[in-house]
Amino acid sequence: MSAHAILSPSSAKRWINCPPSARINAEAPQKDTVYTREGTLAHAICELKARKHFLTGVGPKRFQAAMDKFRADELWQDEMEGHTDTYLEALKDIAAQYSEAPHVALEVKVDFSEYVPEGFGTADCLMIGPVEGVKGDVLHVIDFKYGKGVEVEAEDNPQMMLYALGALMDYSPIYDIDEVRMTIVQPRIKREPESWSLKALSLVNWANCVVEPAAKLAIHGGGEFQEGEWCRFCAIRGSCRARAEANLRAAELDFRLPPELSDVEVGEALTLGQRLKQWLSDLEEYALNACLDGREIDGWKAVAGRSVRAWTDPDAAFAAARAAGIPEEMLYERKPVTLAGLEKVMGKKPFAEALSGFVTAPPGKPTLVKSSDRRAAITNQPTAGEDFGGNDD
Ligand code: SF4
Structure with a gap:
């Protein structure tokens, strides 16, 4: 090798x-x-x-x-x-x-x-x-x-x-x-x-x-197994014992009194939850592949998912719909291409040159992300300026 x-x-x-x-x-x-x-x-x-x-x-x-x-x-x-x-x-x-x-x-x-x-x-x-x-x-x-x-x-x-x-x-x-x-x-x-x-x-x-x-x-295949975000691309991410042990250990959250979690503990639980979610998804992928390979995963099996209907021959189907008296305008939708779709087709620079004057970017829906995310934090709290004299009424 x-x-x-x-x-x-x-x-x-x-x-x-x-x-x-x-x-x-x-x-x-x-x-x-x-x-x-x-x-x-x-x-x-x-x-x-x-x-x-x-x-x-x-x-x-x-x-x-x-x-x-x-x-x-x-x-x-x-x-x-x-x-x-x-x-x-x-x-x-x-x-x-x-x-x-x-x-x-x-x-x-x-x-x-x-x-x-x-x-x-x-x-x-x-x-x-x-x-x-x-x-x-x-x-x-x-x-x-x-x-x-x-x-x-x-x-x-x-x-x-x-x-x-x-x-x-x-x-x-x-x-x-x-x-x-x-x-x-x-x-x-x-x-x-x-x-x-x-x-x-x-x-x-x-x-x-x-x-x-x-x-x-x-x-030389030495060193300690160490679970972390890098497991995501590991060949044994679904079946790794070190990862399973680390996640199960971490899942025993040692919460303290009083009855409500503190904001610090909520943060810890969210971080842990994300880690467990990723692990669960890798376990599911592993188990599904094992079932499809004909192996037994205790308590689980693979089944066919929900089927989505599709035309076998769209042209022939539409001809039949017309013959059945459905007017042409009922058969097709005319929709404007999305802003992102047009930018992809045109390329970033030509898009900006021709169309930036028509683009506005309203603030997005508040989303929870890790504090390491590069975007600036937002809050609904009034700023100091709004608090002191922002309103003359
Ligand atoms: S899944 Fe196991 S072997 Fe793979 S990187 Fe994670 S801890 Fe290491």
Whole structure:
């Protein structure tokens, strides 16, 4: 088994926090889903657009021919056009932060094997050069995420940090890198790219103190099982004993008197509830697959869910409806496309240029989120200004 398959950057959060999970996952079959293939196609389009803009070798003809090929792919979606434009716009904005044209590398292999056995990965885009106000050069790592299921944060993101570490190792002999910036472009979830930065020295400290010791354990299947948010992508998330024990232990909430929970305890219960909800959903997925595989899960079985009726042949059905005297206008609905739908089709920038004057964004319905969420907290309480003299009556 190759070490690369075990300690990949994309699973780094898991194997750093739960080293024995590395070998378990490496032995599990890898699934190539329609979503991963869509992501691969969207990445290829991103690369083409970035290559045409920043590098040489992709002229208008070659670009057009490649785009025609992408559009003919069975996985092509019209919204890919807009989302990959958003990626290119983000790259242009980042390049503009440099005080002179940065060095740009695309789909670049980075090597961090000094810290992780056979550790390497492929970064979507790297930029390096001087930035006003920074002593040395700035290395910027940019990653495109096409998924829309799970929001990926730039801050403290081990995958991005390993890419940056590899790039730092590779480029340090040529550049005097002082600061490392990382940006995630995830246009199907977040309207704006998200960035985070740290000093090059801090990145190396993290590699020495966190990555290297964890990698040494993980490569040999050693270390302690440790449950956490990283379990979500683990192959044994539904059947893991360490996770079950940790969740069952946590579920024994040690509430204190008086009879009503304090606000602190409500917060604790909500956090725990989310964790248990995710675990329950993974258990259900595991048990359903086991039942479908013909195994016995005590007290449970798989059944066919509710069936949703569908036309076998919509054209023939509508012809029959017309023949039965249903007027044409009763058969079709004409609806305006949604704002988000039109923005996807047009692309973010052309949409803003043509239509931003027609867009308003009223405050959304109050929603409960974790305090780590980046959005500002809201309240119904009057502000100090409203309390003192906001009303002359
Ligand atoms: S489910 Fe969580 S605790 Fe169990 S092996 Fe996977 S990552 Fe570790």
